[in-house]
Amino acid sequence: MLRLSTTSKLIRQFSSTSAAQGAKVAVLGAAGGIGQPLSLLLKTNPNVSKLNLYDIVNCPGVAADLSHINTASEVTGFSPENNGLDKALEGMDYVVIPAGVPRKPGMTRDDLFDTNAGIVKLLAQASARVCPTAKLLIISNPVNSLLPIAAQVYQDCGVFDPKKLIGVTTLDLLRASRFAYEITGKVEFVPVVGGHAGTTIVPLYSQATGLKLSPEEMAKLIYRTQFGGDEVVQAKAGKGSATLSMAYAGARMTDSMIRAANGEEVIECAYISDNQYSSQGVNFFASLLKFNKDGVQEILSLPSNISQIEKDAIATALPQIASAANKGIAFAKK
Numbered sequence: 001m002l003r004l005s006t007t008s009k010l011i012r013q014f015s016s017t018s019a020a021q022g023a024k025v026a027v028l029g030a031a032g033g034i035g036q037p038l039s040l041l042l043k044t045n046p047n048v049s050k051l052n053l054y055d056i057v058n059c060p061g062v063a064a065d066l067s068h069i070n071t072a073s074e075v076t077g078f079s080p081e082n083n084g085l086d087k088a089l090e091g092m093d094y095v096v097i098p099a100g101v102p103r104k105p106g107m108t109r110d111d112l113f114d115t116n117a118g119i120v121k122l123l124a125q126a127s128a129r130v131c132p133t134a135k136l137l138i139i140s141n142p143v144n145s146l147l148p149i150a151a152q153v154y155q156d157c158g159v160f161d162p163k164k165l166i167g168v169t170t171l172d173l174l175r176a177s178r179f180a181y182e183i184t185g186k187v188e189f190v191p192v193v194g195g196h197a198g199t200t201i202v203p204l205y206s207q208a209t210g211l212k213l214s215p216e217e218m219a220k221l222i223y224r225t226q227f228g229g230d231e232v233v234q235a236k237a238g239k240g241s242a243t244l245s246m247a248y249a250g251a252r253m254t255d256s257m258i259r260a261a262n263g264e265e266v267i268e269c270a271y272i273s274d275n276q277y278s279s280q281g282v283n284f285f286a287s288l289l290k291f292n293k294d295g296v297q298e299i300l301s302l303p304s305n306i307s308q309i310e311k312d313a314i315a316t317a318l319p320q321i322a323s324a325a326n327k328g329i330a331f332a333k334k
């Protein structure tokens with residue numbers, strides 16, 4: 001039998017999640033390896049009031065399962081039948097997209113383009129039509145190309161607001177912060193800029209205090225961060241890529257944007273439409289960003305003390321980002 005103190009604690013916990021004024025979040029691809037744990041984490045977020053889950057398979061089951069968790073948010077599952085996608089998007093404040101196929105060993109993220117570009121284009125078209133002012137968070141790969149696809153779709157629909165569309169690169173930041181912690185024992189925020197694929201990922205370890213490494217050790221650490229995704233793909237040996245750490249990263253980024261909308265000062269890194277390098281033909285870039293109720297409030301300048309190795313890594317990343325983004329835009333215009 002539950003003791004009274006435990007019972008009242010549980011009641012307090014439930015009633016403190018007064019989700020009535022909270023954020024309404026749709027997850028598209030919610031039955032997948034990322035979608036399920038991401039939806040679970042969002043279900044436990046007291047700032048979320050409504051969770052609409054959409055997938056082409058198995059979604060009603062995932063939603064029914066999560067709906068028994070006694071937090072205040074309402075969970076509903078949607079399938080493609082009966083216009084389910086539009087219904088899932090109606091009235092949403094945030095649309096998080098982990099829909100699409102993951103990598104197998106030997107593949108690059110760009111190898112996913114042919115399948116995932118069409119999926120994300122379709123989902124972005126629906127979001128632009130049904131909830132054009134919602135913030136859109138793209139997790140599906142290749143992020144470097146798929147966020148530009150969404151941006152082009154929104155432009156074509158006349159509803160593009162660069163403050164509201166982001167490619168989720170939070171997992172790079174988590175990896176960089178964790179790898180630094182493994183060396184220094186200090187929990188720190190290590191920013192990661194550039195893009196989200198191999199050498200477009202530029203961790204700024206110069207910003208971690210107490211990390212004293214030789215140039216060779218630093219090069220190894222940067223390489224590990226850039227290819228951290230491959231580490232997981234190889235360990236999963238054909239059964240997909242990062243799902244649990246990505247769910248955590250996606251839930252953190254969504255929560256950060258919700259908290260910023262609720263008035264907190266929040267800084268995160270994300271891949272957005274950004275013209276700071278447009279003279280070099282680059283119109284998308286992941287930077288340190290300040291968020292507010294409208295989404296991205298400000299793109300923060302690179303820290304003045306970044307190292308030469310980091311400057312060189314950014315220079316290497318820029319043409320690769322331009323090429324990936326242009327590929328996405330060309331696809332979206334077709």
Ligand SMILES: NC(=O)C1=CN([C@@H]2O[C@H](COP(=O)(O)OP(=O)(O)OC[C@H]3O[C@@H](n4cnc5c(N)ncnc54)[C@H](O)[C@@H]3O)[C@@H](O)[C@H]2O)C=CC1
Pocket residue numbers: 028029030031032033034035054055056057098099100101102103112116119122123138139140141142143168169170171172196240241242243246
């Ligand atoms: N941004 C990042 O840092 C990361 C991105 N990813 C990417 O996330 C994506 C998803 O990965 P997983 O969840 O592991 O894959 P998964 O295959 O386990 O799940 C994908 C889900 O998307 C659904 N789906 C497919 N087409 C759909 C459509 N038209 N509408 C709605 N749902 C649809 C599938 O039914 C499936 O449930 C991959 O592209 C992967 O590369 C993965 C890890 C990190």
Ligand SMILES: O=C([O-])CC(=O)C(=O)O
Pocket residue numbers: 102103109141171228229230232233241242
């Ligand atoms: O590596 C992959 O394909 C999945 C991913 O984006 C990551 O884990 O960073």
